[in-house]
Each structure stands twice: as C-alpha cells, then as structure tokens.
Amino acid sequence: MSATTWAWLVLLLPLLGSIVVSLGFRAIPARVAGIVGTASIGLAFLCAIAALVNLLGEDADARHHASSLWDYASAAGLDIKLGIYVDQLSVFMMLVVTGVSTLIHLYSFGYMQSDEGYHRFFSYLNFFVFSMLLLVLAGNFVLLIVGWAFVGFASYALISFWYRRATATKAGMKAFVINVVGDIGLVLAALLIFRELGTFEYGEVFARAPEVFARGEWTVTAICLLLLVGAFAKSAQIPFHTWLPDAMEGPTPVSSLIHAATMVTAGVYLIARTHVLFYLAPTAADIGAFIGLATLLVAGTIAIAMTDLKRAIAYSTMSQIGYMIMGVSIGAYAQGLFHLMTHAFFKALLFMTAGSIISAMANRQDIDRMSGFWKAMRFTSLMFVIGGLALAAFPLTSGFFSKDSILAYAEARGGMYTWMAIGGYVGALLTALYTFRLIFRVLPGEPCEEAQHLIDTGELYHGPPINPANEELEDTEVGFPGATHHVAEGSWPMAVAMAALGFGALFAGLIQVPGVDNVLFGFLEPAFADSPLAAIHPTVGAEWRGLAIGAVISLVGIGLAWVLWVARPELPALFRRRLRPVYLLAVNKWYFDEAIDFLVVRPALAIGRFANSTFERLVVDGLVSGTRETVSAAGGIVHVVQSGFVRSYALLLIAGFAGLALYFLLSSS
Amino acid sequence: MEEVLFFAAAIGALGGAIGVVAMRNPFYSVLALIVHLFSLAVLFLLLSSAFVAAAQVVVYAGAVMVLYVFVVAYVGGGEESAWESIPGQQFIAPLLGIALFVELAIAVLASSLLALGQEGPHVNPGFGDPAAIGTLLLEKFLVPFEASSILLLLAAVGAIVLAGRRVPERASGAGSPGTPREREPGDPAPDAHPAEVPIR
Amino acid sequence: MSIEWYVVLSSLLFAVGAMGILLRRSPVVILLCLELMLNAGNLALVAFSRMVGNQQGQVFAIVVMVVAACEVVIGLGLIVAIFRRRLPLDVDELRELRG
Numbered sequence: 001m002s003a004t005t006w007a008w009l010v011l012l013l014p015l016l017g018s019i020v021v022s023l024g025f026r027a028i029p030a031r032v033a034g035i036v037g038t039a040s041i042g043l044a045f046l047c048a049i050a051a052l053v054n055l056l057g058e059d060a061d062a063r064h065h066a067s068s069l070w071d072y073a074s075a076a077g078l079d080i081k082l083g084i085y086v087d088q089l090s091v092f093m094m095l096v097v098t099g100v101s102t103l104i105h106l107y108s109f110g111y112m113q114s115d116e117g118y119h120r121f122f123s124y125l126n127f128f129v130f131s132m133l134l135l136v137l138a139g140n141f142v143l144l145i146v147g148w149a150f151v152g153f154a155s156y157a158l159i160s161f162w163y164r165r166a167t168a169t170k171a172g173m174k175a176f177v178i179n180v181v182g183d184i185g186l187v188l189a190a191l192l193i194f195r196e197l198g199t200f201e202y203g204e205v206f207a208r209a210p211e212v213f214a215r216g217e218w219t220v221t222a223i224c225l226l227l228l229v230g231a232f233a234k235s236a237q238i239p240f241h242t243w244l245p246d247a248m249e250g251p252t253p254v255s256s257l258i259h260a261a262t263m264v265t266a267g268v269y270l271i272a273r274t275h276v277l278f279y280l281a282p283t284a285a286d287i288g289a290f291i292g293l294a295t296l297l298v299a300g301t302i303a304i305a306m307t308d309l310k311r312a313i314a315y316s317t318m319s320q321i322g323y324m325i326m327g328v329s330i331g332a333y334a335q336g337l338f339h340l341m342t343h344a345f346f347k348a349l350l351f352m353t354a355g356s357i358i359s360a361m362a363n364r365q366d367i368d369r370m371s372g373f374w375k376a377m378r379f380t381s382l383m384f385v386i387g388g389l390a391l392a393a394f395p396l397t398s399g400f401f402s403k404d405s406i407l408a409y410a411e412a413r414g415g416m417y418t419w420m421a422i423g424g425y426v427g428a429l430l431t432a433l434y435t436f437r438l439i440f441r442v443l444p445g446e447p448c449e450e451a452q453h454l455i456d457t458g459e460l461y462h463g464p465p466i467n468p469a470n471e472e473l474e475d476t477e478v479g480f481p482g483a484t485h486h487v488a489e490g491s492w493p494m495a496v497a498m499a500a501l502g503f504g505a506l507f508a509g510l511i512q513v514p515g516v517d518n519v520l521f522g523f524l525e526p527a528f529a530d531s532p533l534a535a536i537h538p539t540v541g542a543e544w545r546g547l548a549i550g551a552v553i554s555l556v557g558i559g560l561a562w563v564l565w566v567a568r569p570e571l572p573a574l575f576r577r578r579l580r581p582v583y584l585l586a587v588n589k590w591y592f593d594e595a596i597d598f599l600v601v602r603p604a605l606a607i608g609r610f611a612n613s614t615f616e617r618l619v620v621d622g623l624v625s626g627t628r629e630t631v632s633a634a635g636g637i638v639h640v641v642q643s644g645f646v647r648s649y650a651l652l653l654i655a656g657f658a659g660l661a662l663y664f665l666l667s668s669s
Numbered sequence: 670m671e672e673v674l675f676f677a678a679a680i681g682a683l684g685g686a687i688g689v690v691a692m693r694n695p696f697y698s699v700l701a702l703i704v705h706l707f708s709l710a711v712l713f714l715l716l717s718s719a720f721v722a723a724a725q726v727v728v729y730a731g732a733v734m735v736l737y738v739f740v741v742a743y744v745g746g747g748e749e750s751a752w753e754s755i756p757g758q759q760f761i762a763p764l765l766g767i768a769l770f771v772e773l774a775i776a777v778l779a780s781s782l783l784a785l786g787q788e789g790p791h792v793n794p795g796f797g798d799p800a801a802i803g804t805l806l807l808e809k810f811l812v813p814f815e816a817s818s819i820l821l822l823l824a825a826v827g828a829i830v831l832a833g834r835r836v837p838e839r840a841s842g843a844g845s846p847g848t849p850r851e852r853e854p855g856d857p858a859p860d861a862h863p864a865e866v867p868i869r
Numbered sequence: 870m871s872i873e874w875y876v877v878l879s880s881l882l883f884a885v886g887a888m889g890i891l892l893r894r895s896p897v898v899i900l901l902c903l904e905l906m907l908n909a910g911n912l913a914l915v916a917f918s919r920m921v922g923n924q925q926g927q928v929f930a931i932v933v934m935v936v937a938a939c940e941v942v943i944g945l946g947l948i949v950a951i952f953r954r955r956l957p958l959d960v961d962e963l964r965e966l967r968g
Binding site for chain 2: 884904925932939945
Binding site: 645647 | 887891963964
C-alpha cells in the first residue's frame with residue numbers, strides 16, 4: 001500500500017470512531033466507547049507509522065505525493081478536489097498528532113470515567129483528531145479551510161463540554177468568535193491566492209508563486225499577512241490570544257490535546273507549509289517573527305503572576321508557541337517543528353499532571369491552596385518535575401535541544417535576528433522561572449488539607465462540586481463535571497499515558513543532538529529545500545555554544561525560582577509591593593481583554609443596539625407597515641364599488657360592454 | 670305583404686317591450702311580455718322557422734308566461750315606490766340603452782357581411798319544419814339536446830329546493846337547533862289537526 | 870325584407886331590455902326584462918339561420934329557449950322564497966352581498 005493510502009486510512013479511522021461512538025451512544029456501554037475511541041486513534045497512529053515507513057522507502061527527493069478522491073468543483077476555472085498531500089511535513093504532523101492523541105485518549109479513558117457525558121467526550125475528541133488530521137493532510141487550500149473550521153468547531157464543543165456551566169459556555173463562544181476572525185483572514189488569503197495564481201492545490205501554488213510574484217510585492221505580502229491573521233488566531237498569539245486562558249474551562253484532557261499539543265500548533269504548521277509564500281514576503285515574515293517574540297515575552301511575564309494552575313500552563317503554551325512562530329517565520333522550519341514535537345510531549349504531560357493534582361484538590365485549581373503534593377502523590381509529582389524540566393530546557397531534556405536549535409538558527413541568520421535570539425534567551429529565563437514557581441509552590445512543603453487527607457486515608461478529598469473560576473456551587477448531572485475524580489495513582493490508563501509522555505519529554509531530544517545525529521532535520525529538510533532560508537545552518541560550534549548558554553540560563557532560572565519560592569518565600573510578596581505597577585500589569589494579563597472589550601465588543605454591541613432600535617423600527621418595520629397601509633388604502637378605494645346594489649353591478653356590466661363595443665367599432669373603422 | 674306583416678309584428682314586439690319596462694304594475698308587464706312573445710312568433714314565421722315559432726308560442730308564451738302569472742298572483746302586484754336609491758341611475762340607464770343600440774346598429778349596418786343586405790338564399794318549403802329540426806337535434810346536436818334535458822331536471826330540483834317549505838321541526842328534537850320557524854302566509858294555524866296539513 | 874331589418878330590430882329589443890334592468894326595482898320585472906333580452910337574441914339567431922340557409926341557428930334558438938325556461942324557474946323560485954321570508958321585493962333593499 002502506498003503512503004497516500006495509509007494517509008487516507010489515518011484520516012478515516014478517527015472519523016469512523018467518532019461516528020460509531022456518537023451514533024451508538026445508547027447501545028454502547030461507557031468503557032466500550034472509550035476503548036473504541038482510543039483504539040481508532042491508536043490504529044491511526046499505526047497507519048501513520050506505516051505511511052512513514054513507506055515514505056522512507058523512497059528517494060529523499062521524491063517524497064511528496066498528492067492523492068485525490070474526487071472533484072468537488074470543476075467549473076469556471078475552479079478545480080477543487082478532495083485531495084491530500086503527503087510529504088515529510090504532513091507525515092511528521094500526522095505522527096505527532098496521532099501519537100499524542102492516542103496517549104491523551106488513554107488518559108481520558110481513566111480521567112473522564114465518571115463523567116455523565118463520556119460518550120459525547122470521546123466522539124468529540126475523535127472528531128477533533130479527524131479535523132486536525134484533515135488540516136495537516138489537506139492538499140489544497142479549500143480543504144485546509146475545511147479542516148481549520150472543523151477544528152475550531154471541535155474546540156468550541158470541547159471547551160463548553162460542561163455546558164451547564166455559564167463560564168464554560170462563555171469561554172467556548174469567545175474561542176469560537178476569535179477563531180472566526182482568523183478564519184476570515186485565512187479565507188481571504190485563499191481567495192487572493194486563487195485570484196493571483198489561479199489554483200488552490202499546494203503543488204501548483206508553490207510552483208507558480210515564485211514565477212508570478214516578485215519578492216516583496218504587495219499582493220504576496222497581503223496574502224501572507226492574512227495567513228498570519230489566521231495563524232495567530234488559531235495559535236493564540238497577540239492580539240488574538242485572549243481565548244486561550246479562558247479555554248481552560250474545558251476538561252483537562254481537552255486542554256492537553258487541543259490547547260497544548262495540536263490545535264494551537266496549526267498556525268505553526270500553516271506558516272511552515274506556506275513557507276514559499278513567506279519567503280517571497282519578507283515583511284510579513286518579519287511581522288510574524290516579531291509577534292512571536294512579543295507573545296513569548298508577554299505571556300512569560302503573565303505566567304509568573306497567575307495563580308490558577310491551568311491558566312499558568314496555558315500562558316506557558318502561548319509563550320512556547322511564540323517560539324515556534326518566531327522560528328518558522330525567520331526560516332527555522334525544521335527547528336520550529338522540532339520544538340513543536342517536544343512541546344507536544346512535555347506540555348501534554350504537564351496538563352495531565354495538572355489534571356491529576358486538580359482531581360486531588362476536589363476540582364480546585366488555585367495554587368495558593370496547594371502545597372505538599374510531593375508527599376501525597378509521588379508519581380504525579382515526578383511527572384510534574386519531568387515535564388517542568390523539559391519545559392525549562394534543563395540540559396539534555398528534549399526541550400533543551402529543541403528550543404536552543406531555534407535560537408541558534410536565529411543567531412546564525414544574523415542581523416536583527418540576533419536580537420530575537422537574545423529575546424528568546426530572556427524568554428527562556430522567564431520560562432524556567434515560572435515553571436519552577438509552579439513546581440516549588442505545589443510540590444514541596446507542608447501538605448495542604450486535601451493532600452493530607454490523601455496521605456492519611458488513601459482516598460481523594462471530597463469537596464462540594466464547585467466551579468473553580470467563580471466558586472459557585474454546582475450540580476452533578478450531565479453538563480457538569482460531577483463529583484468523582486481520578487488521579488494517576490489510582491487509574492492505570494492515566495499513569496501509562498503520563499509515563500509514555502514523560503519518556504518522550506526526557507529523551508525525544510536525543511534524535512537531534514548537534515554534531516551527533518541528524519534524524520529529524522535530515523528527514524524534514526527536503527520538504528523545505530525550495531527555500532534559501534532553510535539552507536542556513538549554524539555551525540556545530542555555534543550550536544553547542546547556544547546550548548551552553550541555554551543550559552546556564554535554565555539552571556539560573558531554576559535556582560532563582562528555588563530562592564524565591566522555597567528558600568526565601570517572603571521575597572515574592574516584597575517584589576509585588578515594590579513593583580506594584582508591573583505586578584498589576586502581569587496579573588491583569590496586560591489588559592488585553594479590557595482593550596478588546598473597549599475597541600471591538602462595545603462598538604459591535606452599540607451597532608447592534610442601534611440597528612435594532614432605529615434601523616429595524618424605522619426602516620424595516622416602516623417598509624412593511626407602509627406597504628400594508630398602502631395596499632389597505634388602495635383596497636379601501638376600490639371597496640366603494642362593492643355597494644351591494646344589483647343594479648349598479650348591472651350598470652357596470654352594460655357600460656363595460658358598451659365601452660368595449662365602442663372600442664372595437666372605432667378600431668375596425 | 671311581407672313588409673306589412675314585418676312592420677306590424679315589429680311594432681307589436683317593440684310595444685310589448687316598452688310596455689314591460691314602463692308599466693308600473695308587474696301584472697301589466699307580464700301581459701305586455703305575452704304580446705311581445707306573440708309578435709316574435711310572427712317574426713319567426715316570416716323567417717321560415719315554423720317549428721321555432723310554434724315552440725315560442727307553446728313553450729314560452731304558454732308555459733313560461735303561465736309560471737310568471739302564477740308567481741305574480743302569489744307575490745302580489747305591488748307598485749314600486751318612487752324614490753331612487755342609486756343616485757343617477759335613472760339618467761344613465763336610458764343613455765346607456767341608446768348607446769348600446771346605436772353601437773349594435775352601426776355594427777350590423779356597416780358590417781362587411783354582404784349577405785345581411787339580402788333576403789337570404791332560396792329555401793325549400795320544408796325549411797323550418799319539425800322534421801328538419803328533429804333530424805338535426807337527434808343527429809348533429811344530440812349532446813346539447815341531452816345536456817339541456819339534464820339542465821331542465823336540475824332546474825326543477827333547484828326550484829323545489831329553493832321555494833319548497835322546510836319540514837316543520839319537532840319541539841323536542843334532540844341535537845337540532847330548535848328555533849321554531851316563523852309562520853308563513855300559507856301555513857295552517859298552529860293547532861290544526863295534522864291530517865289537515867296539506868301534503869308537501 | 871333583408872336580414873338587416875331583423876337584426877337591427879333584435880338589437881333594439883336588446884337595448885330596451887338592458888335599459889329595463891337598470892331602471893326597474895322589482896325582481897319580477899327585472900326577470901321579465903331578462904326574457905326580453907333572451908328573446909332578442911333568439912330573433913337574431915333565427916335571422917342568421919335564415920341568412921346562412923341551414924337550420925342550425927334554429928336549433929340553437931330552441932336550446933336558448935330551454936335555458937331561458939330553466940332560468941325563469943330558478944328566478945321565480947328565488948322570488949317566492951324571498952316573499953315567504955317577508956323580505957321586501959326590492960333589489961335595492963336586498964344588498965347584504967357586499968364587500
């Protein structure tokens with residue numbers, strides 16, 4: 001079987017899983033639904049591996065295939081096919097998506113076990129994986145947009161999974177609306193591409209673009225800017241990022257799959273896929289890089305001030321994706337994707353451990369209330385530390401190699417990009433700081449009440465079901481999380497998934513040690529061979545220098561976190577008082593929500609209200625009533641004829657006949 | 670000779686027609702119409718339509734007019750009141766009538782149908798005989814013939830339904846709205862013996 | 870007499886009948902005027918039949934007579950029904966059928 005056939009199978013299996021679980025939810029018991037959902041993704045992962053093997057069996061230059069099932073539209077110059085494009089990039093993304101998704105499905109098998117909406121969860125999750133695979137496998141821009149939109153829908157459905165919670169539904173709507181703004185950018189970009197190049201297919205677009213566009217021409221810059229709008233909205237970069245922290249309202253597996261590992265990386269994939277266009281529009285690429293850098297730093301500062309565990313990790317995600325966006329915008333395609341892969345591992349792991357801890361805390365997420373979990377949940381804490389080390393780029397972890405590869409490339413490119421590298425190192429310091437802030441707040445110290453309960457009785461603390469965002473008391477029926485929770489120590493699927501990811505977080509970087517092996521970059525390079533930027537390689541010496549700097553920064557950051565939150569815990573409060581404006585800026589998320597509310601939401605509401613009160617009342621109703629009144633008046637005039645007198649009717653009859661006869665006499669004379 | 674007869678019959682017809690319109694008493698109008706019908710029969714004879722003339726006398730002047738006489742006798746020949754409820758109708762009507770006549774006359778006289786100006790082709794003596802008409806009715810015009818007989822049946826049934834008396838309601842009738850019908854002029858007195866009620 | 874005379878006479882009678890309908894208020898007299906108009910039509914039919922030379926016009930006139938008879942029957946039935954209900958026999962008074 002060819003690689004494309006395996007790729008079609010990979011696409012088909014999650015869709016089947018979703019359909020089977022959703023249609024059979026009454027007939028299939030819960031455990032079976034979980035098994036079906038997980039197995040479909042697992043099988044998809046195996047098919048992805050088969051596609052990879054198949055692809056590796058070919059020449060390095062010939063590893064790109066397009067395959068189409070049928071034509072959607074083939075008229076008036078349009079030629080849209082239901083087609084996929086299998087090359088190194090899409091196979092890589094396929095593997096990452098299916099691999100991490102399988103582990104997260106396994107985790108959810110245990111974590112969501114007592115939830116009333118178990119079937120719905122797995123059907124949505126499978127549908128999401130299908131949409132994400134559609135996105136990465138799409139062979140033309142139209143199918144990309146379809147996958148993009150489906151992913152947005154799946155995200156909405158899963159964020160508002162506990163739909164009776166007002167905060168969850170609002171968060172879902174916010175995510176969806178901001179995603180739609182990105183969709184608009186993407187669709188406009190696709191339209192422009194079609195207008196200029198006459199096709200939607202990837203192969204043809206990327207072949208024709210260098211011939212049709214001059215470097216730096218405004219049309220291709222406009223296309224790339226619109227693509228960036230789409231990418232930023234999906235990948236939660238400034239200014240389209242405000243939905244991601246609120247998206248933490250969804251269940252933890254959702255946060256770990258969609259909002260850490262896969263969906264938010266769609267923007268990175270998009271830029272990598274359209275790198276030919278971005279090479280032709282250096283202005284747009286630089287804008288992308290700057291926004292990535294800005295997000296990296298801003299999100300890092302906010303993450304230090306966050307007290308909600310999941311939101312802190314969300315801002316960390318935003319920051320790491322800033323690295324990836326910066327990387328693929330400046331030309332470090334393979335490096336950015338490397339970081340995507342390692343980030344998927346350690347961020348998913350971090351969210352999983354967060355889920356375990358939150359379960360132990362009876363659904364509370366406030367780190368001010370957490371402490372001493374090292375004594376209460378050894379395995380979870382160990383996984384937390386492993387994920388944190390990888391995130392903070394501790395030497396020899398996966399994050400260490402991937403993050404520094406991007407920064408080494410930036411230095412090698414030189415010029416203003418060296419400043420970006422410096423910014424990236426500052427961000428790395430912040431990363432280490434906020435990561436170990438979380439670890440040192442939650443793990444060491446005297447066990448909090450919930451942890452103590454776990455140590456003493458071996459059972460989870462049972463609190464009243466509340467909404468962690470606003471402390472409202474909730475119910476336990478479907479649409480709410482329910483009262484029962486599961487931790488990794490008690491649920492083997494969760495433990496197995498976390499262990500697998502922990503292994504990846506620690507050792508996945510070893511496939512790309514500078515000067516030692518070149519597994520990943522060697523595989524990915526031919527996909528980017530048509531870009532001169534990808535030919536820039538930092539020397540091995542420069543890379544090791546970068547790694548050394550990164551190691552130092554990481555250790556300094558961890559040490560600083562130790563000082564601030566373990567050795568001298570009174571210092572953070574002091575800093576908060578002394579640097580109060582900075583603290584306020586960080587804790588209020590740099591006031592982005594308020595700014596968007598002021599600039600966008602309020603004018604939109606005002607326009608709506610104006611339309612309703614004035615336009616609707618005067619123009620629309622006026623037209624309708626006016627028509628009605630005119631017709632009634634006309635009817636009233638004609639009504640006079642119907643007097644009821646038989647003789648006047650007869651008069652009209654005879655008069656009419658006389659008139660008609662007169663007409664005919666005159667016309668025939 | 671033919672002209673004399675024509676003018677006599679024409680004056681009779683016209684006079685009868687004007688009499689129908691002008692007489693105040695409906696009974697006199699009916700009588701005027703009978704005169705008109707007889708004159709028309711003479712005109713039909715002049716046009717060699719013997720059967721139609723006979724039918725006119727027997728059916729029209731005979732049966733239909735008798736119906737009219739009965740109804741006018743039943744209803745009564747009340748004079749009409751003088752006031753005119755539709756303003757202007759008295760003045761417009763004659764104008765319209767004259768206009769109508771003038772237009773029709775122009776249409777006929779100025780017509781390019783030249784045969785109108787002649788007396789008609791020579792016809793055999795049996796032109797308007799019952800035999801000729803009967804042959805046509807039963808051969809060529811069978812369907813209209815049958816249709817008009819059905820029409821007569823319908824008219825008879827319709828007339829009975831319209832003008833027949835309603836069946837008197839029982840005072841203790843279950844399920845039927847029991848408003849006793851008003852006493853009509855021909856009804857017997859309420860306490861009459863049932864055997865004396867005329868058979869419907 | 871040429872056929873013209875008959876046809877013109879027929880149109881004159883028709884006009885008189887039409888005028889009568891517009892002028893009179895009693896339903897009985899209006900029906901009589903209708904008879905006038907129908908008979909005028911019959912006269913024209915028979916005259917044209919003589920002009921053409923076959924009896925088809927005469928058959929037509931007979932059918933018209935049948936129709937006129939039926940119509941008279943119904944009309945008179947209506948008048949009897951109106952009279953029975955003690956309503957005034959005046960077409961201007963009977964005007965509930967209005968818009």
